[in-house]
Amino acid sequence: MPGALWIVGLGPGGAELRTGRATSAVRDADAVVGYGPYIDQCADLLGEHQLVERSTMGREEDRADRAVALALEGRRVALVSSGDTGIFGMAALALRAAAAVPEDERPAVEVVPGVTAGTAAAALLGAPLGDFATVSLSDVLVPWEQVESRLSALAATDLALTLYNPRSRTRTWQLDRVRELLLEHRDPATPVALATDVGRADQHVDLSTLSTFDAEAVAMRTVVLVAGPTAERVGPWLITARGR
Ligand SMILES: C[S@@+](CC[C@H](N)C(=O)[O-])C[C@H]1O[C@@H](n2cnc3c(N)ncnc32)[C@H](O)[C@@H]1O
DSSP states (O other), rough: OOOOOEEEESSSSSSGGHHHHHHHHHOOOOOEEEEEHHHHHGGGOOOTSSEEEEEETTTTTHHHHHHHHHHHOOEEEEEEEEETTTTSSSSSHHHHHHHTTTTTTEEEEEEEEOOHHHHHHHHHHOOOSSSSEEEOOOOOOOOHHHHHHHHHHHTOOOOEEEEEEEOSSSSHHHHHHHHHHHTTTSSOOEEEEEEETTTTTOOEEEEEEEETTTTTGGOTTEEEEEETTTTTEETTTEOTTTTO
């Protein structure tokens, strides 16, 4: 039987925000490959019959190559990552690895979309994202100067922002710099939400403002949502009306 490569976004946390196709892809796979915590995230779907390969942070390219190699052996492989696999996930690397295989030998490939952290966080607040942009603050793969130039350009627009990878053990200063850059164009009272562990048992959201948000309260699994200037409070919710 020809192999298949399913590149799966698992959603932000628990099973409730996992799509039906993500669930069936992981269940039907002969082999499941992923960063350890993402394997844990779909542990409820795994069975004894499956080859399960856990890998570590920083081994993304190896993981993508391994998933393609297993699919070339004829296995149905689920390569899992959190949220949406195309948003700072494994899809681009895995597709590059699959594209390197001659077309007549290439396994069937499917990208399975997932609920990304930013929209899951937005739903907890109401409907704050109208037109919006998503930026990763990680400078592991992109020089920090490039991240800054993206943020400066976006600060001058009226787009809401979802900021991923806001902090790590070693990257602790960037959020204060982000605040400075945004304050060059945006109102200090702009609502800012710090949404942590969204879709998990201990999810929590701190809603404050651009001038007051607590950068120290941001963790690795926080997504930072900066509302656009047309966002408004309506009852308990934060919304950006369509057409605003
Ligand atoms: C490597 S990126 C992966 C993003 C993922 N592919 C997605 O679409 O959500 C990791 C970043 O996503 C965000 N993130 C992932 N899961 C999250 C969650 N459950 N709650 C809040 N933020 C999350 C955090 O900003 C984290 O630093």
